[in-house]
Amino acid sequence: MTPTPEVQEKLRRYLLGSLGDDDRELVERELLTSDELFEELLIVEDEITDEYLAGELSHEDRSLFDQYFLNPPERQEKLRFARALNRGVKAADDKQPARKSSSSFWPNNPFLFRAAAIAAIVVIVAGVLWITFRNRSTPATFAVLRLTVSQGTRSGDVTEVPTLNLPLREDGLRIVIALPSQSLPATRYRVQMETDYGDKRFVEPVTQDNQSLTVMLPSGELRRGQYSLILFAVMSDGASQRISGSYRFNLQ
Amino acid sequence: MKKEWVLTQDAFDELLAWLDADRDRAGSKYETIRLRLIKIFTCRGCSEAEELADETINRVVARLSDIAVDYHGDPALYFYAVSQKIHLEYLRKFKARKAEVPVEAAADQLAPTIHCLTDDIERDYDCLERCLDKLSANNRELVLGYYQEEKQAKIDHHKRLAQEMGIAVNALRIRAHRIRRTLEACVHGCLEQQPAH
Numbered sequence: 001m002t003p004t005p006e007v008q009e010k011l012r013r014y015l016l017g018s019l020g021d022d023d024r025e026l027v028e029r030e031l032l033t034s035d036e037l038f039e040e041l042l043i044v045e046d047e048i049t050d051e052y053l054a055g056e057l058s059h060e061d062r063s064l065f066d067q068y069f070l071n072p073p074e075r076q077e078k079l080r081f082a083r084a085l086n087r088g089v090k091a092a093d094d095k096q097p098a099r100k101s102s103s104s105f106w107p108n109n110p111f112l113f114r115a116a117a118i119a120a121i122v123v124i125v126a127g128v129l130w131i132t133f134r135n136r137s138t139p140a141t142f143a144v145l146r147l148t149v150s151q152g153t154r155s156g157d158v159t160e161v162p163t164l165n166l167p168l169r170e171d172g173l174r175i176v177i178a179l180p181s182q183s184l185p186a187t188r189y190r191v192q193m194e195t196d197y198g199d200k201r202f203v204e205p206v207t208q209d210n211q212s213l214t215v216m217l218p219s220g221e222l223r224r225g226q227y228s229l230i231l232f233a234v235m236s237d238g239a240s241q242r243i244s245g246s247y248r249f250n251l252q
Numbered sequence: 253m254k255k256e257w258v259l260t261q262d263a264f265d266e267l268l269a270w271l272d273a274d275r276d277r278a279g280s281k282y283e284t285i286r287l288r289l290i291k292i293f294t295c296r297g298c299s300e301a302e303e304l305a306d307e308t309i310n311r312v313v314a315r316l317s318d319i320a321v322d323y324h325g326d327p328a329l330y331f332y333a334v335s336q337k338i339h340l341e342y343l344r345k346f347k348a349r350k351a352e353v354p355v356e357a358a359a360d361q362l363a364p365t366i367h368c369l370t371d372d373i374e375r376d377y378d379c380l381e382r383c384l385d386k387l388s389a390n391n392r393e394l395v396l397g398y399y400q401e402e403k404q405a406k407i408d409h410h411k412r413l414a415q416e417m418g419i420a421v422n423a424l425r426i427r428a429h430r431i432r433r434t435l436e437a438c439v440h441g442c443l444e445q446q447p448a449h
Contacts, residue, residue: 003422015295028295032288032328041291043429054402072294072301081436084376085399088384092396169373 003040011037011044016061017068049075049082053141059207066144066176067212083141142172142216147229149180149245163250166224173217177229177247179210186233190240191215196226203229224251263313270320271327285309285328289335296339304342308335372443379442383435391431398428 003011013019014027030037051057052065069075145162164173177191191203191213205213215229229247232240271285272278289308293301311334323330384392401409414424 017297028292029329029332031292032285032332033326038288038291039426039429041295042433043425046429046432050399056403068297071297072299074294074301077440078436080372080376081380081439083373084380084439085432085435087377088380089396089399093400 008044011041015045015048015069016064018064049078053082053086063207063209066214141170142174143168143170144174145249146176147247147249148178150248161248161250163252166222166251168219172219175215176212178212186235188234189213190232190234192230194228222251226250259310259313266316267313270316285331289331298342304338308338375446379439382442383438386438395428395431
């Protein structure tokens with residue numbers, strides 16, 4: 001099994017747990033006997049982790065990553081390492097001097113110079129706008145919080161509420177919400193976020209499947225307090241129905 | 253997973269002899285099989301991958317006297333067949349264990365995961381910096397250069413780097429990954445030596 005793009009894709013599906021049983025067995029048998037394929041698997045595993053951190057995975061793959069790929073402790077270690085490496089790469093990039101020499105770049109003709117300057121300004125403005133909107137939708141790094149439903153009231157429930165410390169070092173907080181096992185046959189879900197400092201708003205899920213959904217909160221929007229997420233199942237006729245219980249966490 | 257059979261030196265020697273007549277090559281094959289079994293169990297989402305791999309090896313060794321003479325083919329595939337059985341047993345036990353854990357307790361168990369993902373970032377980074385210093389200048393430059401950029405820019409960047417080095421993009425990819433693996437092992441070693449805060 002030479003690592004062609006098709007084999008690489010098969011390995012991705014295998015690592016994300018979405019390969020059929022027959023293909024999975026073929027891959028595993030080959031992994032035990034082929035050095036080349038085994039090394040390819042390790043590379044693809046790292047690439048998936050990097051893509052996750054960069055927010056480059058599709059919604060479906062991100063969901064598989066959260067639900068399946070990240071389960072073994074070894075993978076969580078990999079994610080930690082990848083995050084540190086990411087930071088190291090960015091730090092090294094910041095230290096680097098400008099890569100291109102200015103004398104050869106700027107044209108001698110004043111008209112061309114002016115045109116180039118205008119074009120550069122347009123590119124910079126577009127770049128700033130792009131980065132701004134990109135950062136809003138997909139933070140580059142994030143902490144992960146997995147929540148299951150709590151049925152009790154805030155004061156009476158004895159279940160320990162997960163707590164994170166602010167400020168986060170990451171750009172955002174990814175919250176993976178496990179759906180109740182007997183959830184309603186919804187076409188989609190809406191998530192209402194309530195805080196003890198009076199904020200109450202809907203947060204759009206970034207991924208969703210039969211078992212979980214994920215919401216993302218940028219670090220800049222997080223304040224200390226008690227948070228409660230309430231799910232609403234939206235049915236095929238557009239009607240929405242609250243799912244009992246809530247998903248709680250604290251930021252301190 | 254509970255081990256019912258303990259690997260003795262004699263049994264281990266017998267295993268090595270089955271894997272290869274040359275003891276050094278046999279040792280290397282054993283390590284390879286063990287490492288890959290661990291990875292396969294990890295890829296199946298098992299949290300006790302190492303224990304399951306060792307249990308697979310123990311089961312093979314326990315039956316070695318019956319199979320060694322008549323077995324034809326790559327021994328690694330026999331290990332694979334046994335690992336399938338071990339995995340099924342694991343799944344059965346896992347399901348039984350899951351059914352016994354009340355919802356509240358399951359929620360409590362989530363807390364350490366959160367701790368693991370959000371804490372110790374500075375410690376990780378300190379170790380990374382130390383380990384980067386241990387790399388040769390060329391390897392450090394390559395690994396830091398390779399992982400720059402994202403999406404399409406990353407693809408173009410890799411093509412440019414490979415061109416500058418006069419090698420194929422996939423050869424560069426493999427080279428960068430091997431350095432990354434060395435770095436990752438160094439960072440793990442460094443973290444193990446430091447007490448957690």
